[in-house]
Structure formats: structure tokens, C-alpha cells
Amino acid sequence: MPIPDQQLPEGYAIRCFRPDDWDDLVELAAATNAAFKRGNFHQPGEIHTWVTAPSYRNDLDLVAIAPDGSIAAFCTMWYDERNGHGKLEPVGTHPDHQRRGLASAVMYEAMRRVKALGGKSVGVETGAAMAANHLYESVGLELFDYDDECWKELVVR
Numbered sequence: 001m002p003i004p005d006q007q008l009p010e011g012y013a014i015r016c017f018r019p020d021d022w023d024d025l026v027e028l029a030a031a032t033n034a035a036f037k038r039g040n041f042h043q044p045g046e047i048h049t050w051v052t053a054p055s056y057r058n059d060l061d062l063v064a065i066a067p068d069g070s071i072a073a074f075c076t077m078w079y080d081e082r083n084g085h086g087k088l089e090p091v092g093t094h095p096d097h098q099r100r101g102l103a104s105a106v107m108y109e110a111m112r113r114v115k116a117l118g119g120k121s122v123g124v125e126t127g128a129a130m131a132a133n134h135l136y137e138s139v140g141l142e143l144f145d146y147d148d149e150c151w152k153e154l155v156v157r
Contacts, residue, residue: 035092
């Protein structure tokens with residue numbers, strides 16, 4: 001399945017997350033907590049530590065920005081160059097912005113970027129009865145074990 005271009009709703013834009021910008025850290029913490037219904041589970045400082053991981057790439061850490069400037073959706077793609085595999089974690093949309101195609105738009109953009117790097121596949125961990133499974137299937141990830149991961153082969157042409 002090719003990686004389609006997806007139009008964003010009017011006023012929305014995709015850009016890289018800015019881990020050294022306190023406002024972005026606060027916004028991403030709020031969006032993550034709201035998307036996963038976790039109260040104040042994620043804090044800005046904790047999110048900032050994620051970017052110190054050896055496999056973190058800022059060019060693969062994407063956010064959809066709402067017309068008001070807030071982070072509406074997010075997806076971080078972790079990329080293993082040696083194996084040509086990307087892993088989506090986390091992916092989510094703030095409840096105020098759901099059902100607008102924002103999560104799939106940031107996932108498609110991350111997939112395009114991994115493919116441009118020579119990547120061969122992408123995956124995401126999931127479980128049975130997860131509401132997000134419909135989203136993962138809609139972007140071409142094939143569920144092969146509900147207690148494991150979903151994958152998509154990226155055809156390099």
C-alpha cells in the first residue's frame with residue numbers, strides 16, 4: 001500500500017516537535033495526558049528526557065498544530081537504521097481534535113520520512129480490543145498478533 005498524501009483540515013499544520021521549547025513540552029504533556037486519559041501522568045520534564053534516547057530523531061518526532069497553536073496530535077517514530085525499521089510510539093490525538101484525520105496525517109508523514117531514509121518497515125505495539133487498532137489498520141499496518149505489534153512494509157522504488 002503506498003503512503004498517501006493526506007490533506008489536513010483548514011488551519012492545521014504538521015511540524016517537528018521542539019523538545020527545547022518549554023511551551024512545546026507543556027503542550028505535548030497536555031495532549032498526551034488528554035489523549036490517553038491519564039490526568040497528569042506525563043510531565044514536561046519527563047517528556048524532555050525522552051529526547052536523550054540514542055535512537056531519538058527530532059526529524060521523526062511530529063506534531064499536528066491546531067489553529068490556536070496547541071498540539072492537536074502527535075507521533076514519534078523511533079528508527080533503527082541498521083535494520084531499516086521504524087516504530088511508532090506514542091501516537092495520539094487530543095480529544096478536542098479527534099476524528100479529523102490528524103493522527104493518520106502525522107503517521108503518514110513519519111512513514112514518508114522513514115522511507116526516504118531507506119526504511120523498509122514500520123510498526124506499532126498494540127493489544128486486543130484497542131480502539132487505536134482501527135487507526136493502525138486504516139494507515140496500512142497489518143495486525144498479526146493483537147498482543148504484539150503491527151507492521152507495514154515500505155516498498156522502496
